[in-house]
Amino acid sequence: MDLVALQGILDNLSFAVLFVTMLVYWTGAAFPQIPYLPALGMAGMAIANLCIATLLGARWLEAGYFPLSNLYESLFFLVWGITTIHLFAENMSGSRLVGVVTTPVAMAITAFAALTLPDGMQASAPLVPALKSNWLMMHVSVMMLSYATLMVGALLAIAFLVVTRGQNVELRGSSVGTGAYRDKAYRLTRSSESKVPLTTVAIQSGGTAVLSAPTQAISLSPQRLNLADTLDNISYRIIGLGFPLLTIGIIAGAVWANEAWGSYWSWDPKETWAMITWLVFAAYLHSRITKGWQGRRPAILAATGFVVVWVCYLGVNLLGKGLHSYGWFL
């Protein structure tokens, strides 16, 4: 089959699938009692993910090098990353709210790449001499993955801010392990307050023998995480995953620059913005363990990170300088 025609079908298809998936997630959030919607949403995301993977694979086959040479390809790689991390986050949290925030962004990027970007910019282009290196694949793909991961993490932080608006919250989860202990109100609770009667589960799944119900009662029972806790912790975990990726991506770029041009750091605008992104998320990770900064403040930092990642990814290119141009506007 003609690879170019296949790509044309796939990019529009992934847009359509993502659009429907977004509606599914939104409906599911508005009417949680409707069955099958969470599974449908997850399936939609998986289909979109596979469509984009095939699209990028076809381009790789066609051009003969890793498909990250222009804006179109990099946008689709970004969406592929976002859908992948979405599936990871949804699986980790079991919360359908993840899709409510990730699908609109994934859909909007796909719409821009597939529908708005002129055909001339969608065609694959030859690489310039400076980029003919195995480092390209390593550096650029890890950077793009880190952008996708940090974006999903930041989106979840935004969702957390929306869910907890007007509340005073304490965070769970940080390198020192804040929040793993009981709230004061629960400190002395005993049997009467058990929130999740786990024993009943155990009893229901019990043996076949004729028994009188065992009279064991759990007098000390687990205190569960609520929705805000879950969103916050998943956001933290996803950013915690994006941060090492960003670190590795920046270092790969630095080592490449040093091997190719003799300087691992040259204050190129893109380089500087990658450092700014790194600093903002480093501040986020530190703010979680700082007394007086917990609560919603780290989430606000993470939400700011969403804008910073976008400036780093595309905004810098509007300046039209340096080696990191996608051939856009210039």
Next chain:
Amino acid sequence: MTTDRSFLTKLSGLGSAPRRYFKKELLPLLADLRLAIVLLLAIAVFSISGTVIEQGQSLSFYQANYPEHPALFGFLTWKVLLIAGFDHVYRTWWYLALLILFGSSLTACTFVRQLPALRWFTRNTSKFYTQPRQFQKFALSAEFDSASLDEAISLLEKRRYRVFRSGETIYARKGIIGRIGPIVVHVSMMLILIGGIIGAMTGFIAQEVAPSGSTFLIKNIVDAGPWAEPQFPKDWAVKVNRFWIDYLPTGEIDQFYSDLSVLDNDGKEVDRKTIHVNEPLKHNGVTLYQADWSIAAVQVKLNKSPVLQFPMAKLDAVGSRVWGTWIPLKSDLSDGVSLIARDLQGLLLIYDTDGKLISTVRKGMSVQVKGVTLAIADIIGSTGLQIKADPGIPIVYLGFGLLMISTMMSYVSHSQIWALQKDGKFYIGGNTNRAQVVFEREFLELLDQIGEQQQTLDSNIQLAKV
């Protein structure tokens, strides 16, 4: 005697005052997390200014783009901009001061918080809980009427926990690597900063433009640290055997190549390599990178003359790089032509003294100009090399390697579970430092499994009774 002693203590007290100030006041301030966060964000904000305002431009550029009337944002005129150093943000005293402060904060934090955290590993033995009330503090804890410690151990081990037992109490943990990660992150950041400082102090950058066939000593140092002197190459020179460019069929540049030899003082070749972009030559800690190119000269034959070499000079041209030379056609130099080249592909343009294009000629061909046969023997390119020594690189790379590994280690969540069997009851509780959601699921599954076991245990007892 007594007065003497008190005087001495006073004296020593005076001597230790700065040290006490350092320990009690300065160190805690530097190690304060809030300072670290403020510094991280401040560096981020000031770095932005350097990406928005064009760096390293001429005075006239700033005068044109940042006029006094109307001033940008009401204050940002070119005078303010230049006084504050916004034309070279990353080299201003205030930016470097921020970086130094950041480095100090990082160092203080590493020694005050991170490294002492390693002590945690030595007090592992006292980790056992022997009182039921100790389980009340956990958000995730439960108690069972009867459950076996041995079963719990096997369940925990199946979940890849490392289990320690002391009598009727157990302590289990996994993902301890996640506790070491942040410590190593801080140490590797310090290594990168130290390596960067060493590089800035003892490294140098030089640039040389050398034609094919020439030999040069590295002399044109453009930037060097205060202690860079020992790095300068003194006992070896570089010979450019050949420089050439590969072009794509479309005429675009594919790659630049320089065949370089390193010669010792006696002119003997000690090293040789063909370098290109992304593939430098390294010798004695000095690295030569392919960075630029130029056209050095053209070799021509006029009628039956021997091969004559005319140097070519770069001409001021808008939008493209052009080299030219003038070739006399009469022995009294009263007439001649200009030869113009754009690249090393071999095409030359011939202009007369009036600036009119008369003809074109390719390398290896000849053309009749004003009754003279002009044959082009060769066009000599010269290679532009970026030459650099940075003794800090091994340390920076060590920091890079450790930082990559340790940030990944820091993703791992350190989970701990305690259990106790006492007075016929079984208590279990646990926590984790990062992955609360995943740990909660794991812990509840664990409770379910313990509950099931208890169930079967109970039913067996019941059956036995029947």
